[in-house]
Structure formats: C-alpha cells, structure tokens
Amino acid sequence: MFGSNILEIAIGIIFVFILVSTICTAIREGIEAKLKTRAAYLEQGIRQLLHDTDGTGLAKALYEHPLIYGLFNGGYTAGKQNKSPDLLAKGSNLPSYIPSKTFAAALMDIAAQGVTTNATDATTGAPVITLDAIRKNVTEMQNPEIRRVLLYAIDTAKGDLNKAQANIEDWYNSGMDRVSGWYKRSTQWVILWIALVVTIALNVNTIKIVKYLAKNDTQRKMLVASAEAAAKDTSKQIGYQAAQTQLDAQNLPIGWDNDCLTSAKMDPAAPNSFWNTFMGPLLGWLITAFAATLGAPFWFDMLNKVMVVRSTIKPNEKSGEGAPKDSQTPQVITINTNPPPTGGGGGITDATADQNPPPPPDPPAPGDTEPDGCGVTSTDLTGDQGLPESKGGMI
Amino acid sequence: MAFSLTWLPDVLVNAGLKVAESPGWETRGHGDMGNVLGVLCHHTATPGKNSGNMPTLNTLITGRPDLPGPLSQLGLGRDGTYYIVAAGKCYHAGAGLWRGITSGNSNLIGIEAENTGGRDDSPWPAVQMDAYHRGVAAILQHIGKSADFCAGHKEYALPVGRKSDPDFDMDVFRAAVTDILNGAAPAPVLIPVVTPATPTQPARATLRRGLPNDPALVKIVQTKLGLTADGDFGPNTEAAVRAFQSQHGAVPDGIVGPQTWLMIDP
Numbered sequence: 001m002f003g004s005n006i007l008e009i010a011i012g013i014i015f016v017f018i019l020v021s022t023i024c025t026a027i028r029e030g031i032e033a034k035l036k037t038r039a040a041y042l043e044q045g046i047r048q049l050l051h052d053t054d055g056t057g058l059a060k061a062l063y064e065h066p067l068i069y070g071l072f073n074g075g076y077t078a079g080k081q082n083k084s085p086d087l088l089a090k091g092s093n094l095p096s097y098i099p100s101k102t103f104a105a106a107l108m109d110i111a112a113q114g115v116t117t118n119a120t121d122a123t124t125g126a127p128v129i130t131l132d133a134i135r136k137n138v139t140e141m142q143n144p145e146i147r148r149v150l151l152y153a154i155d156t157a158k159g160d161l162n163k164a165q166a167n168i169e170d171w172y173n174s175g176m177d178r179v180s181g182w183y184k185r186s187t188q189w190v191i192l193w194i195a196l197v198v199t200i201a202l203n204v205n206t207i208k209i210v211k212y213l214a215k216n217d218t219q220r221k222m223l224v225a226s227a228e229a230a231a232k233d234t235s236k237q238i239g240y241q242a243a244q245t246q247l248d249a250q251n252l253p254i255g256w257d258n259d260c261l262t263s264a265k266m267d268p269a270a271p272n273s274f275w276n277t278f279m280g281p282l283l284g285w286l287i288t289a290f291a292a293t294l295g296a297p298f299w300f301d302m303l304n305k306v307m308v309v310r311s312t313i314k315p316n317e318k319s320g321e322g323a324p325k326d327s328q329t330p331q332v333i334t335i336n337t338n339p340p341p342t343g344g345g346g347g348i349t350d351a352t353a354d355q356n357p358p359p360p361p362d363p364p365a366p367g368d369t370e371p372d373g374c375g376v377t378s379t380d381l382t383g384d385q386g387l388p389e390s391k392g393g394m395i
Numbered sequence: 396m397a398f399s400l401t402w403l404p405d406v407l408v409n410a411g412l413k414v415a416e417s418p419g420w421e422t423r424g425h426g427d428m429g430n431v432l433g434v435l436c437h438h439t440a441t442p443g444k445n446s447g448n449m450p451t452l453n454t455l456i457t458g459r460p461d462l463p464g465p466l467s468q469l470g471l472g473r474d475g476t477y478y479i480v481a482a483g484k485c486y487h488a489g490a491g492l493w494r495g496i497t498s499g500n501s502n503l504i505g506i507e508a509e510n511t512g513g514r515d516d517s518p519w520p521a522v523q524m525d526a527y528h529r530g531v532a533a534i535l536q537h538i539g540k541s542a543d544f545c546a547g548h549k550e551y552a553l554p555v556g557r558k559s560d561p562d563f564d565m566d567v568f569r570a571a572v573t574d575i576l577n578g579a580a581p582a583p584v585l586i587p588v589v590t591p592a593t594p595t596q597p598a599r600a601t602l603r604r605g606l607p608n609d610p611a612l613v614k615i616v617q618t619k620l621g622l623t624a625d626g627d628f629g630p631n632t633e634a635a636v637r638a639f640q641s642q643h644g645a646v647p648d649g650i651v652g653p654q655t656w657l658m659i660d661p
Contacts, residue, residue: 372489
C-alpha cells in the first residue's frame with residue numbers, strides 16, 4: 001500500500017498543478033491579448049535580423065511592404081531600442097507572427113525593387129524579378145550585413161529563385177527561434193509572478209495539500225479519479241472555467257476563510273509558530289508557484305508518466321484499456337473486502353479473519369433498497385428543552 | 396415487542412458514558428436488525444454550530460417526508476451524550492461495502508454524531524470525540540469485534556465519494572478505539588456527585604435533571620440564571636444551564652457539577 005499511496009499523492013499534487021498552471025496560463029493569455037508582447041518581440045527580432053536598430057530603414061520597408069502591411073492595422077512605428085524588450089512590452093497593433101514565406105518574398109521583392117523604392121512608385125518601370133536583377137540591386141544596398149546575407153543566399157542558390165527564397169526563409173527561421181526564446185523566457189517570468197499571485201489568492205499550499213492527501217483516503221481517491229479522467233482525455237485541453245470548477249470541486253484545504261490567518265496556517269489547530277504561520281505557508285506557496293511556471297503541458301506529461309508507473313505497480317489497473325472499467329471502481333476496497341480463503345497471497349490480512357470465522361453477512365433482502373437517511377436536512381430541529389433525560393457518566 | 400438492541404443503554408452507561416433514551420426506542424425500527432457485525436460512524440451535517448446539543452434528534456426518530464425514521468440507532472450529542480433512538484433496523488447506511496458487509500442497515504449499528512461537517516465545527520469538541528471512541532469501543536466489545544469493524548460512512552458508501560461523513564480521519568479513530576479495547580486508554584472522566592467544600596461555600600451535590608435534586612440548591616442555580624426559582628430541575632432549567640455552560644466555555648451537558656458550580660456560584 002505504501003508505494004501506491006505515495007503515487008496517489010503524487011498524482012493528486014500533479015493534478016492540482018495542472019489546474020493551477022491552466023489558470024495561470026489563461027491569465028497570461030489574457031494579458032498577452034491586451035499587450036501583444038509577442039508582436040513587440042517579433043518587431044525587435046526583425047530589426048536585429050535586418051541590422052536596422054532604429055527601425056527606419058529595411059525593417060520599416062519590410063513592415064510597410066504590401067505583403068506584410070496587410071497583416072496588421074495601422075502604420076509601423078519602431079519600438080524601443082533596448083538590447084532585449086521589456087517583460088511586458090506593448091506590441092500595439094503589429095502582427096504577432098509573420099510566416100517565413102511571406103518574409104522571404106517581401107524581402108526579395110524589396111531587394112528587387114531597390115531599398116529606396118516604396119510601395120507606391122513600384123509601378124513605374126517595375127523590373128522583372130530575376131536573380132540577376134536582384135543580385136545587381138543587392139550589391140547597391142546600403143546595409144552591408146544584409147547585403148552579405150542576401151548575396152550568400154542568392155549565390156548558393158545557383159540561379160534557382162526558389163532555392164534563394166528557401167535560403168532566406170532558413171535564415172529568418174533561425175532568427176525567429178531566438179525571438180521564441182526571448183518570448184518563452186519572458187512568459188515564464190510573467191507566469192511566475194501570475195502564479196505567485198494566483199497561489200496566494202487561492203491559498204494553494206503544496207505542503208498542506210500533501211499532508212491532507214496523506215491523511216485523507218477518500219479525498220485522495222476522488223482526486224486520483226479526477227486526474228485519471230483528465231489523463232484519459234486525449235485533447236489535453238482544460239479551459240479556465242473547467243480548471244476552476246475542478247479545483248473547487250476537489251474539497252482541498254485551499255482558499256481563504258473569513259479568518260485569514262487561520263486558513264494560511266499549516267495546521268489551523270496548532271499554536272502560532274515561525275513554521276506554522278509564516279515559513280510553512282510561504283514555502284508551500286512558492287513550490288506551487290514554481291510548479292505552475294512549468295506549464296500545464298509539462299504536468300500533463302508528468303501525470304501520464306506517473307500513471308504508467310502506477311499501472312505497473314497495480315496490474316489490475318492496466319487491464320482498464322482492454323475492458324472499459326469505471327474509473328470510480330474502488331480497486332483498493334475490493335481487495336479489502338475479499339480476503340483470500342485460506343492463506344492465499346495478495347490480499348490484505350484481515351485481523352479478525354483468523355481469530356474466529358465471522359457470521360455471514362445478511363444478503364440484502366429482496367426489495368430492500370438499502371435506504372440511506374444520513375445527511376438528511378433536518379426539518380424540525382430539536383431544541384435543548386426537547387431532549388430526553390440523560391443518565392450515566394457520574395461517579 | 397422490543398427489538399434486539401435493548402442492550403445498548405447498559406453497555407454505554409457501563410463504559411462511563413452519558414446516555415439518554417428517547418421514549419419508545421425499544422420498539423422503534425424498520426423490523427429487527429440482522430447479525431450485528433459492526434458500527435458505522437456518521438455525522439449529521441445539520442448546519443448551525445450553536446443550534447443545540449442534538450438538534451437532529453427529531454429527524455433521526457421520525458425521518459423526513461420521503462424516508463421514514465428511525466434513521467440511526469444512536470445519536471451522539473455535542474456534550475458526548477448518546478441518545479438512544481431505536482433498537483431495530485435503521486436507514487442510515489445506503490449502498491456500500493465494508494469487510495464483506497453490503498447490507499449496512501441490517502448489519503451495522505449507525506451512530507449519527509452531531510456536527511456540521513464544516514470548518515466552523517472542526518475540531519470536534521474533545522468530550523464528544525472521546526465519547527465517540529468509547530461508545531464505539533463498548534459496542535464492538537459487546538459484539539466481540541475488533542476496531543476493524545468500525546467504518547466511516549465515507550469508507551462504506553458506494554460509489555466511492557458518495558458520502559463525506561464523518562469528516563475526521565477514520566484510521567486515527569480506529570487507533571483510538573483499539574487503544575480503549577486493549578485497555579491502553581485512560582479511564583473515562585466522570586462527574587463527581589459532590590462538589591467539595593470551599594472556604595466560602597459548603598459541599599454541594601451535583602444537580603442534574605432526573606436526579607433527586609435538593610430544591611434549595613436548584614433554586615440557587617435558577618436564581619443565578621434568572622429563571623423562576625421553583626426548585627424543580629426540569630428541561631427548561633437544563634437548557635438554561637447548557638446555554639450558560641456554552642457561554643462560559645464549559646462542556647454544555649446541563650449538569651451542575653464542580654466546574655459549573657464554580658462558575659455559577661463561586
């Protein structure tokens with residue numbers, strides 16, 4: 001049981017991480033939609049790629065080229081001239097993505113028409129685009145770095161226009177990898193901050209949840225059941241709403257009560273101490289926040305890995321794929337209740353079974369539906385005056 | 396004719412517990428029980444932490460419109476008093492499985508302990524939890540079972556997760572029951588019948604509803620509590636004592652013992 005419990009706790013925690021990171025990602029998406037940081041990064045990446053740091057030359061020409069101008073509203077204004085863009089740089093209305101084919105086509109067209117030619121006077125005596133014409137124009141470009149890149153692309157294409165375009169696309173793509181790198185790093189920073197806020201706002205304390213799951217069998221099994229359902233869902237997509245509802249439904253020791261201090265404490269019953277009221281919650285929140293930074297996809301993969309490990313430990317779960325089984329079926333309890341007849345291995349030792357054979361349980365009587373009145377809402381409450389007289393408990 | 400669980404009050408009183416029999420309990424039940432194989436622990440989840448000692452008692456006896464009572468054999472009040480509801484079968488278990496028992500209503504004695512099941516009522520009052528342990532231990536000892544045959548409703552109920560009561564850890568609970576069964580637990584704390592004399596007060600008897608109380612002492616209590624001093628310790632006086640005790644952080648059992656005497660008339 002030891003290994004299985006540990007794994008179940010791990011599954012539960014990973015599932016909580018998935019839900020929290022989904023919420024964080026959703027918030028990040030919202031911020032991104034507002035600020036368009038990706039567009040700012042792309043713009044800066046293109047300026048660096050084209051060696052046009054102030055955004056007045058080739059980068060401006062590229063953004064204003066009809067092929068790319070159509071991708072966004074309004075006009076092009078160069079962003080700030082930093083070494084790397086801010087965490088939350090505003091991309092205003094620039095495009096978030098420029099396809100490499102479009103970029104290459106636009107750049108070659110600019111090269112063919114000459115840098116000084118802008119879109120409006122391209123009609124006058126427009127030259128036919130051939131590699132030779134482009135090469136001739138490129139040699140006259142003012143931008144020596146780009147001149148070298150383009151000449152290299154044209155010369156290695158050996159007269160094939162498509163090959164030249166492909167070369168430019170490759171060059172652009174390697175530049176875009178860098179942009180993606182920047183963006184990923186900045187996103188992780190932003191998500192870390194979001195995660196910290198979300199974790200503290202929801203009071204998701206990993207240490208506390210682990211403790212709770214370790215003690216509370218029912219909640220742990222319910223959480224694992226939800227996690228299994230999520231892992232089987234091949235789309236691996238949970239929306240913000242779904243994530244929040246799931247998190248609420250798990251009945252975990254998270255969230256805040258009216259008494260803030262008590263809900264933050266590691267153990268509400270224990271007296272105040274450095275660990276209980278300060279260090280414990282802080283550490284727990286940090287763990288959750290850092291875990292959420294890794295993102296939901298990471299934790300989905302992790303969940304599937306742990307599920308595989310678990311199914312190797314619990315062989316009866318593995319057959320679930322062949323014969324569809326209700327994931328709610330309590331495997332563990334089934335083992336408990338069917339003790340092996342005599343000394344059979346694999347079961348859980350039943351302390352009383354070897355003392356004396358218990359009288360057989362009554363089979364449910366026909367028509368006996370086993371009603372359950374527990375948890376009934378009381379309609380007429382019994383006041384203390386209405387209680388019967390008590391006895392006992394005295395010397 | 397009385398049903399078979401008529402031994403319940405004696406077994407619980409002998410374990411040092413407070414017991415109150417609801418009138419007519421001996422003949423109450425949906426037929427008689429089958430073999431008694433264990434105990435199923437519940438909490439009532441009736442909202443309102445301050446709604447009284449056992450506000451769910453009437454519901455346990457009479458049931459609800461769609462399901463007639465009794466709904467459990469025993470109710471456990473916040474002060475640790477066991478209320479005997481029925482001696483026959485009760486509708487408390489529903490579908491489930493525990494140690495091969497699938498017919499919980501026929502094979503398990505149900506104990507509904509008064510608790511909201513929420514954070515407002517956690518942790519449980521120590522006196523109630525102690526009585527829960529001791530009562531379950533006494534019943535299991537009487538039917539010759541180990542603590543393994545005491546299940547939480549949440550553990551028994553199927554499908555898993557159908558029920559969440561009781562809201563405490565059943566493994567810890569069973570460990571405490573095992574200690575009592577093995578004699579490893581301390582003896583139960585009982586209320587002395589006499590409060591020793593103090594420099595200012597003579598020795599005074601413990602007052603309790605149902606005891607042959609000294610009317611003079613009862614009048615003192617009633618005067619202090621602002622009631623009509625008729626010298627009769629009845630349900631109203633008991634309820635007033637309970638209210639006084641819970642205001643002053645004592646166990647609200649309605650019994651005027653040494654602690655309550657000190658608070659009420661030092």
